[in-house]
Amino acid sequence: MKxxxxxxxYDGTNYCGWQVQDxxxxxxxVINEHLSELLxxxxxxxGASRTDSGxxxxxxxxxxxxxxxxxxxxxxxxxxxxxxxxxxxxxSDEVSADWHPRFQDSKKTYEYTIINRRFPDPTKRxxxxxxxxxxxxxxxxEAAEYxxxxxxxxxxxxxxxxxxxTIREIYSINVEKEGDxxxxxxxxxGFLYNMVRIIAGTLIEIGKGTYEASKMKEILDAKDRNExxxxxxxxxxxxxxxxxxxx
Amino acid sequence: MKxxxxxxxYDGTNYCGWQVQDxxxxxxxVINEHLSELLxxxxxxxGASRTDSGxxxxxxxxxxxxxxxxxxxxxxxxxxxxxxxxxxxxxSDEVSADWHPRFQDSKKTYEYTIINRRFPDPTKRxxxxxxxxxxxxxxxxEAAEYxxxxxxxxxxxxxxxxxxxTIREIYSINVEKEGDxxxxxxxxxGFLYNMVRIIAGTLIEIGKGTYEASKMKEILDAKDRNExxxxxxxxxxxxxxxxxxxx
Numbered sequence: 361m362k363x364x365x366x367x368x369x370y371d372g373t374n375y376c377g378w379q380v381q382d383x384x385x386x387x388x389x390v391i392n393e394h395l396s397e398l399l400x401x402x403x404x405x406x407g408a409s410r411t412d413s414g415x416x417x418x419x420x421x422x423x424x425x426x427x428x429x430x431x432x433x434x435x436x437x438x439x440x441x442x443x444x445x446x447x448x449x450x451x452s453d454e455v456s457a458d459w460h461p462r463f464q465d466s467k468k469t470y471e472y473t474i475i476n477r478r479f480p481d482p483t484k485r486x487x488x489x490x491x492x493x494x495x496x497x498x499x500x501x502e503a504a505e506y507x508x509x510x511x512x513x514x515x516x517x518x519x520x521x522x523x524x525x526t527i528r529e530i531y532s533i534n535v536e537k538e539g540d541x542x543x544x545x546x547x548x549x550g551f552l553y554n555m556v557r558i559i560a561g562t563l564i565e566i567g568k569g570t571y572e573a574s575k576m577k578e579i580l581d582a583k584d585r586n587e588x589x590x591x592x593x594x595x596x597x598x599x600x601x602x603x604x605x606x607x
Numbered sequence: 608m609k610x611x612x613x614x615x616x617y618d619g620t621n622y623c624g625w626q627v628q629d630x631x632x633x634x635x636x637v638i639n640e641h642l643s644e645l646l647x648x649x650x651x652x653x654g655a656s657r658t659d660s661g662x663x664x665x666x667x668x669x670x671x672x673x674x675x676x677x678x679x680x681x682x683x684x685x686x687x688x689x690x691x692x693x694x695x696x697x698x699s700d701e702v703s704a705d706w707h708p709r710f711q712d713s714k715k716t717y718e719y720t721i722i723n724r725r726f727p728d729p730t731k732r733x734x735x736x737x738x739x740x741x742x743x744x745x746x747x748x749e750a751a752e753y754x755x756x757x758x759x760x761x762x763x764x765x766x767x768x769x770x771x772x773t774i775r776e777i778y779s780i781n782v783e784k785e786g787d788x789x790x791x792x793x794x795x796x797g798f799l800y801n802m803v804r805i806i807a808g809t810l811i812e813i814g815k816g817t818y819e820a821s822k823m824k825e826i827l828d829a830k831d832r833n834e835x836x837x838x839x840x841x842x843x844x845x846x847x848x849x850x851x852x853x854x
Contacts, residue, residue: 371729416730436726446729479683482618482693483663483845487730598730 361425364432365455366391366405366439368420371446372594373486377413378420380404387411387447388422394442398435399428408461408602409468412554414594416487419450419601421461461602467531468551469600472544472560472592481540488541489560489596495567497537503566503573504533504544506580507559514583516559517552518591526552526583535563542567545600554591562589608672611679612702613638613652613686615667618693619841620733624660625667627651634658634694635669641689645682646675655708655849656715659801661841663734666697666848668708708849714778715798716847719791719807719839728787735788736807736843742814744784750813750820751780751791753827754806761830763806764799765838773799773830782810789814792847801838809836 368391376384380392388405395403408421430438432454439449473488475481480490507513507530514526530548544560562579565571566589579587615638623631627639635652642650655668677685679701686696720735722728727737754760754777761773777795791807809826812818813836826834 369726369729371732418728418730440726445727445732448726448729450726479616479687479695479697480692481665482616482695483665483734485618485692 361427361457362432363423363425363455363457363459364435364452365459365461366422366424366436366452367450368407368422369418369448369450370416370420371486372411372414372416374446375413377411377415378407379410387417387420390444390447391422391439394439395424398438398442399426399430401427406461408466409599411597411599412594415597415599416595417599420599421602421604423455423459423461425457459606461604465549465605467547467549467603469545469547469602470551470556471598471600472546472556472596473598474542474544474560474564474596475540476537476542477540484541486595487598489564489593491564491568493568495542495564496569497535497542497567499569499573500542500544500563500567501535503563503576504535504559506574506576507533511580512583513552513555513580515579515585515588516555516562517585518554518558519585520553523552528552528555533559557591557594557597558585558588560592560596564592565589608674608704609679610670610672610702610704610706611682611699612706612708613669613671613683613699614697615654615669616665616695616697617663617667618733619658619661619663621693622660624658624662625654626657634664634667637691637694638669638686641686642671645685645689646673646677648674653708655713656846658844658846659841662844662846663842664846667846668849670702670706670708672704706853708851712796712852714794714796714850716792716794716849717798717803718845718847719793719803720843720845721789721791721807721811722787723784723789724787731788733842734845736811736840738811738815740815742789742811743816744782744789744814746816746820747789747791747810747814748782750810750823751782751806753821753823754780758827759830760799760802760827762826762832762835763802763809764832765801765805766832767800770799775799775802780806804838804841804844805832805835807839807843811839812836 405422436449436452475488510529652669683696683699722735757776
């Protein structure tokens, strides 16, 4: 028996999110199906992040246990041959039997992408939120700074999460504008349900001028979901990577 | 009667190219259908560039004649309401009755995008050519320089083009690497059939080390399609913009 870790990338457009659900096509469900066929045993992977429907990933992390003789490093090649084009395993390796992608400290990096132009660019429609009104990226950047550090992020959490506490630490948030693309890149030790999308939705309102930058601090202090902006669309969100202290 | 110009963007993935063909879904065909419905008269647009199946555009240019009373500037809004999500009109305006997007001098800008990493990124699979072997962007840049200027580009032209001469002028080619993305951006007064894709395919071979940079000059001088590299995949190509002296 060995435990194998996968670095998993996917285009979330055609999936009902990561987590296995009856009668729905999910990323974990499709990987389980192809891994089980490949290895000839029933495989159930456990993922680090249960991304929502339509959310993308470059580096989600998952593990599974197997009796296979195939070296762990080769599994990514064999599995990619079977998977649909919108899921690709970037890496596979063996980890210790008690290594789990969720129950340990990690640094997660998410990106939220906004395309800011008069009409959408069709080639970006599945991977960026389109906003036609001109956004002020400098004010968004200023507002984002209030979120850095350890805070109670209750204002940025949708109902339905299962966490015991709404305190999280954000290590950094960068807002960058290049041409008509604005990228919000956020790193933290963990994120509440819809947290990055609510932060993005609030920053968009600030970028439009609905609120001033300092409103972000008021929202944070209120600890009330109703104070923050809307949850921005799933298609703009991408889980970029997860880094572990005990790699 | 007035002549209206459209700036047309599309995701070419699901189209058999620009040009109307019987029994095939094409970009011009779909626009003709929706424009005709919108304006209540039969419309046939004429495009600047007949992009191939799978090729994308941010700024292709087209014109049509119409009897409509709708101001030309409003047509983009009304048409975008009807078009599928993978086609968007960026702008519409009235031009003089003899203005044509093909039969006059213009500067065209194309981009060819390569993603260079061990396994594909699923969110880029429709908009970038994936290459797993490490490419040397500096050598590609050096090789590209040989193509700048007025030359006979017969080595970079697939059979099936309808041009009278294979002489064209390339104003600039830039090869830029950012992370795992290499972008080849080329500007010229016109391009032969598959010319940008053959240039990209040749630069990829040079980037892999199959040829040295100076081989590009030999290929150009040979005026023989068999000397150049393969035609790179359509999905990496995007027509970015077309600029006219007589706008």
